[in-house]
Amino acid sequence: MSYVIVLISLFFTSNPANDLLNKDPFARSEWCKNINLPESSKKIEKILFTPLSYNKIEIVRTYLEIKGKKLPSPSGWFSPPRDHIAINETRKNDEVSQTVLDLLLGVPNYSDQKKRRIFYFFIKRGCIIRKLISKKSVKSVSILFKAVFDKVTLIFRDEITRGLQNMGPVIVFNLLPWSQKRYNRKKQRDKYLKARYARYILGSSPAGNPRLALQSAPITMKFELMKLYANHFHAQAIEPLLLYSNHKDKKLRKVARKSLLQYFESKGRGAKIGIVKLPGGIEKKTVVALNARRQAYHAVKRLLEKVSHGDYDRTSKGKGLALQLFKKWDKNRNERWIKLFAKGYKEYLKEDYYKAAEIYKKVLNHNPDINNKQLMTPVFRKLAKLALIKGELDNVISLLRLIVQIKPSPIYRADLFYFLGLKEESQQDYDQALYWYRRAVNINPKHIWGLAAMKDLDPHKMVPVEHWQLSAFAGSVLSIIILGFILFSRKF
Secondary structure (H helix, E strand, O other): OHHHHHHHHHHHHOOHHHHHHOOOHHHHHHHHHOOOOOOOHHHHHHHHOOOOOHHHHHHHHHHHHHOOOOOOOOOOOOOOOOOOOOOOOOOOOOOOOOOHHHHHHOOOOOOOHHHHHHHHHHHHHHHHHHHHHHHOOHHHHHHHHHHOOOOOHHHHHHHHHHHHHOOOOHHHHHHHHHHOOOOOOOOOHHHHHHHHHHHHHHHHOHHHOHHHHHHHOOHHHHHHHHHHHHHOOOHHHHHHHHHHOOOOOHHHHHHHHHHHHHHHHOOOOOEEEEEEEEOOOEEEEEEEEEOHHHHHHHHHHHHHHHHHOOOOOOOOOOHHHHHHHHHHHHHHHHHHHHHHHHHHHHHHHOOOHHHHHHHHHHHHHHOOOOOOHHHHHHHHHHHHHHHHHHOOHHHHHHHHHHHHHHOOOHHHHHHHHHHHHHHHHHOOOHHHHHHHHHHHHHHOOOOHHHHHHHHHHOOOOOOOOOHHHHHHHHHHHHHHHHHHHHHHHHHO
8 A cells, every 4th residue: 555655646746847947057057058959840839838827837936026027018008118217217137137138047946836837837838938039040039929929938038138139130020020010009019019029129229220130141041031021121231232143153143133133023102202391490202111112222223323433324224224234343353363364374484383383373263254264274374283293292283173164175184183093093092093083095195104004903904905906806707798698699
């Protein structure tokens, strides 16, 4: 009987809430740090947004308020923090004060099992929220944005807000569409609050600035951000897009230009006219706002004036001006590399091969399709010979790769394959070396070095067949056929 009682007591006492709250605060923090996130968003949302009764939520809110923590209104209302303070006020440093999760991790080890479970549920939610913040992914931003206004998780709003402000460009994908929407405060209260919150986060985060967002984003994210800004006609992104439209990277230029051209497809009134009061009480009608299309037009025109020195077709509008600007940029870029190419060629004539090669590499890096680039090959061939004399095999291979990039003729490709084989042979990888030698001979059957190397390594050596041997073999076969035909005709 006593054994059964012990088992029953273990059943009621051994649960996650007891396991966590029986630990000291440091062990709880470690547990929180190592908590595992479910793989699917649905499972994460199920944990975070499972409804709790008002009484359970109030138990936690009361504990936090006793600890001096100011919490968001239970209604979910969001008011942007003030940017300015009065002279007689002092701003509190929020970073010094403990977060809601830190206070919950230090909760007393209550004997009341109900309180234990309630605090455990909130601690678990807080730890998952902190883990989502550390992930810095578009998926986590979506869940966190929802958690800001959920009745259970809105107590973590301050921590989520600070997290979103420091998550970088990933927040733009979820928050930019919301920030540009306008909702009626009374009729669409929930959506109004979300849009207001999104505008606040973007306005208070470095990632809300398109220039900084594009600057810090990885290359693939840059492409997606440009498309997003263009789809939403985000006016603040016009200047950064213009900057990337003349970027040295060809792919970035292409995406930025396509995104910028999309601004000229936006509809609506180009300018908003309003009345402003001048000194003396005089009222005057003037332009108070320009839409994204008009802003893009003026930004492009201003740059085109500068680049072309006023020499452009002024009858063009919108896309036409942008295309003229792109053409001017491309022309200037090509002229720049043509001049540098000419400078490198002068160094080659002076027999300063190393300086000429350095200039040529820079030209090829920025403009690989430049005209007459085959004139660069003598420099790299000369340096390849010098490197071969010094025994610098890796340098020979890198120079031959450049030569093949400039002029992919069979002779140069065969040389490259031969030296690749030589490198593999030096590393005692004879099978791979033989593979490269065979490729060299297949491309250039007269490659003497490749043929000699194959004779040494090929396990199935083949005697080369000369033209006269082929003719003799063909003649003997033909004689046998004729003789057989004569004998066959005599028999019948």
